[in-house]
Amino acid sequence: MLPVSLHENDLLGSLFGNLGTISQLLFTVLFIALFFGFGxxxxxxxxxxxxxxxxxxxxxxxxxxxxxxxxxxxxxxxxxxxxxxxxxxxxxxxxxxxxxxxxxxxxxxxxxxxxxxxxxxxxxxxxxxxxxxxxxxxxxxxxxxxxxxxxxxxxxxxxxxxxxxxxxxxxxxxxxxxxxxxxxxxxxxxxxxxxxxxxGQPIGDGIGPLVASRLMKDKVQRKVEKDVVVAETMMEDRRVIALKAEGPGGNVGKPGDAIKTIIEENVDKVSMVIMVDAAVKFEGENSGEVSEGIGAAIGGVGTERFKIEQEATLHKIPVYAVIVKESLQEAITPMKKEIMDAGEKVIERIKSLILERSKPGDTIIVAGIGNTIGIGQ
Amino acid sequence: MAVVGLYFIGLVFGGVITDPNITILYVTIAVLAFTFVLLTMTRMRRGIRIGAYTPVKVLSVVKCGQCSFKQIKNFAIGDFVFKALGKCTQCMTGDLTINGIYTEGSPKK
Known part of the structure; x- marks a missing residue:
């Protein structure tokens, strides 16, 4: 019995050994064909x-x-x-x-x-x-x-x-x-x-109009240009003209035309323009952070920015920008609490900017830029 | 890749291979194949998570212009910032207005 069994084992071992070598070769060919040919x-x-x-x-x-x-x-x-x-x-x-x-x-x-x-x-x-x-x-x-x-x-x-x-x-x-x-x-x-x-909920992009509406609350308002409302207020002994798109319907208005009209109404009186807008943050930055810079803070195709830049250059009026950082997603979805809370910080920045860059009695334009959906005035 | 991994595991445990170097090579290939499968599966799951829309809860902050009354309620259609809501129920003199509308946002994952 024993020799026969040994003989059978040898036969099976040699058969499986050969099968292993064949399958190994086949697999190598398949591997090369699959990953180099069809990878x-x-x-x-x-x-x-x-x-x-x-x-x-x-x-x-x-x-x-x-x-x-x-x-x-x-x-x-x-x-x-x-x-x-x-x-x-x-x-x-x-x-x-x-x-x-x-x-x-x-x-x-x-x-x-x-x-x-x-x-x-x-x-x-x-x-x-x-x-x-x-x-x-x-x-x-x-x-x-x-x-x-x-x-x-x-x-x-x-x-x-x-x-x-x-x-x-x-x-x-x-x-x-x-x-x-x-x-x-x-x-x-x-x-x-x-x-x-x-x-009709306010969106993140509405932070500009929200700040402007806080400035113009309970003040006499009038409509200028297309869908833009304006109101005058006093801040640190300066005359502040705040403007925003007319709410609470979803609207961005034409702030370029409105700023041009106000400057023309107050020739040689406007000492600065401050624009408040939402701006896209970089990854890693916190939403609701406030930053300030120079230039017209307004998005869109560029026509409104062009008008503001042209009018400011013509009258030699400096344009300052105060922005609230947020992601693109946050800008078009319901306003987050940290963005809404940034409104107070923006007003403080406007105050310090006014104190630093203008004299008492000056006229200053504060423009709240963005979609005013869900924000009245 | 899962089939490749299983095939090599089968070869290793089939008892056919005697050379330990070949065994190590086969085990390595099997591990690589299973890792690839695992990574593909987790990547697919992440893709699904990106697309899932999560509705947000929107709140309105009601404040009185005279006293310290403040109420946070669920947003209702027709609410807007600076909407007048009548007289204050606490001081009876001040006007109630919606002072802000916001969302807490979904918690970070």
Missing amino acids: QKLQMRQFLWDIDKGLRRLDMFRNSAKDLTLKTVKEIGKPTTDPGPSINVLMEQFLISPVDMDPAGIVGKIDHLLDVRDEKFKEDVRRIAPGADSSQVMNLENLVEASWALNTIYRIIRHFYLMGKKTNSIFIIIQLQALLPLIIQEAEAYLGAAKAFAE
Whole structure:
């Protein structure tokens, strides 16, 4: 029995030994073929899965925002017909930038285009929601814009995803996969913004108008230019003219035109312009930190900043900026407590700036820049 | 990669390999394969977490212009900063206004 068993073991051992060598060789060939031949393809497939997953999430955000828009329009606007098709038309709207081959006068052209776009958007929203008052129309306009932004993000990402798939271009796919987490974060912020606009809650970007409204509270107010309110107050024996977009509807107004008008009304009297705005912080910085600098603190396309810079240069008026740091997400979602609390710190900074850089009796313009949604005056 | 890892583990424990160097090589490959699987899975989870939307609680701060009355209530549609809410229930003379609207924000993960 024993010799036979030994013989069988030898046979099995040699067979398995050979199998081990063969499989080892096969695996080495497979390994080389898989990782050197198809490695990139495998990686691309994995990236495509990631993008596909992100795209589905973006689609969900887009649909949520659209549903919220429809629901809010129906609740507030009391439309007599189905607002769905009209909202779909608004979601696909676009703006063609003017030709910049000859850049002279392009700011005026862009300003005109933006005015037309703004007016048309407002009219369209008013038509879709006839039951909404002017403040609600502003909020609905902002809500439709947030939905439009989400729709546009989705369309762009889908375009590059399909392009990458179609052309099998790893470079398109890699770039898209690398940027997707940031894009999803931004889209998530837009969804938060849509919810804030639907309910008329102040957003982080509203810190400028909030500061201005604290300065102009209980003072005589008047309207200057498009959707901008102005009030005069005294601070450290200086005459302060505070301005902000008219609230509480979602609105940014045209502070450039308003500052120009005030300077022209007070020729040789204005000694400085202080602009208060929210500014994007760097990663690692705390939200609600206050910083000051020089120049016109105002975002957007640049037309309003151009007007302020031009007017300030013409009259040799220094422009100072006081900013409240916050992330892009915080700027368009409901205002955080630390940002709201920064308002008092901003007023203190304005006071010290006034004391340091002006004389008693001077006239100073304080402009609260940003979206005034949920902030009255 | 999980299949690769399992295959090499099978080779190591199959009793076929006698050379200790080959055993070490196979164990290393198996560990690398499982690490790759683990990292891929955790990366997928992080991706899902980024996209999850968390609704926030918004609060309105109501203050009296005359006395120290202060109340923090849940935001209601129609609330806005400096909205007048009538006379103060504490001093009966001052006007109640919404002094601020804010969110505490979701806790950091």
